[in-house]
Amino acid sequence: xxxxxxxxxxxxxxxxxNVTFRCDPISEHNRLYWYRQTLGQGPEFLTYFQNEAQxxxxxxxxxxxxxxxxxxxxxxxxxxxxxxxDSAMYLCASSLYGEMANEQFFGPGTRLTVL
Amino acid sequence: GDSVTQMEGPVTLSExxxxxxxxxxxxxxxxxxFWYVQYPGEGLQLLLKATKADDKGxxxxxxxxxxKETTSFHLEKGxxxxxxxxxxxxxxxxxxGSYIPTFGRGTSLIVHP
Numbered sequence: 001x002x003x004x005x006x007x008x009x010x011x012x013x014x015x016x017x018n019v020t021f022r023c024d025p026i027s028e029h030n031r032l033y034w035y036r037q038t039l040g041q042g043p044e045f046l047t048y049f050q051n052e053a054q055x056x057x058x059x060x061x062x063x064x065x066x067x068x069x070x071x072x073x074x075x076x077x078x079x080x081x082x083x084x085x086d087s088a089m090y091l092c093a094s095s096l097y098g099e100m101a102n103e104q105f106f107g108p109g110t111r112l113t114v115l
Numbered sequence: 116g117d118s119v120t121q122m123e124g125p126v127t128l129s130e131x132x133x134x135x136x137x138x139x140x141x142x143x144x145x146x147x148x149f150w151y152v153q154y155p156g157e158g159l160q161l162l163l164k165a166t167k168a169d170d171k172g173x174x175x176x177x178x179x180x181x182x183k184e185t186t187s188f189h190l191e192k193g194x195x196x197x198x199x200x201x202x203x204x205x206x207x208x209x210x211x212g213s214y215i216p217t218f219g220r221g222t223s224l225i226v227h228p
Contacts, residue, residue, distance in 0.1 A: 004158065033215070042119075042204050042218030043159070056213055091158065101214035102147055102166070106158035 025094030
């Protein structure tokens with residue numbers, strides 16, 4: 001399977017705990033994006049990387065959130081001291097760069113539930 | 116800022132019916148426009164796109180035309196199938212920027228046999 005993969009698919013945690021999600025993009029894609037999607041809403045942009053550089057962060061990305069892409073391949077998104085409002089689907093996408101960035105390929109998402 | 120407004124769902128149709136899902140946008144420049152589809156349990160997939168005014172995007176029997184004068188990009192299909200049941204998202208991106216899409220809220224389509 002050469003699509004975008006995300007792990008875990010589901011995560012249930014207690015408020016105050018830290019969680020980490022992983023995204024493996026399509027191998028030749030330079031860009032990797034993180035989005036958050038809540039029920040009844042479209043995906044909202046969080047941050048993106050071009051290779052290993054984090055080029056843009058949304059104001060939605062509070063200081064409890066951190067994302068890395070250390071070798072320009074897979075990426076991790078960590079949420080520290082989780083809150084109930086963090087419950088959402090976290091989506092990862094990848095693309096080529098330049099005009100080809102118009103076509104993003106999405107993973108199946110990680111559904112986070114904070115109790 | 117840029118925004119996308121979609122008609123609320125769910126849209127419920129019988130198989131072989133005609134589908135229209137309305138989408139309008141607000142943008143300061145000349146955005147590219149997209150429709151994405153999300154099947155149950157799966158990630159979003161790009162369905163079609165249009166990058167300039169009067170362009171028509173098409174794929175799998177779905178079509179949408181970029182209408183600059185009405186700032187619209189309505190999705191249509193002449194004859195829907197049960198397998199088209201999914202959530203459809205309209206989106207735009209600024210081609211002069213980082214290509215980060217702004218999504219609408221999504222419209223759920225349910226097709227009955």
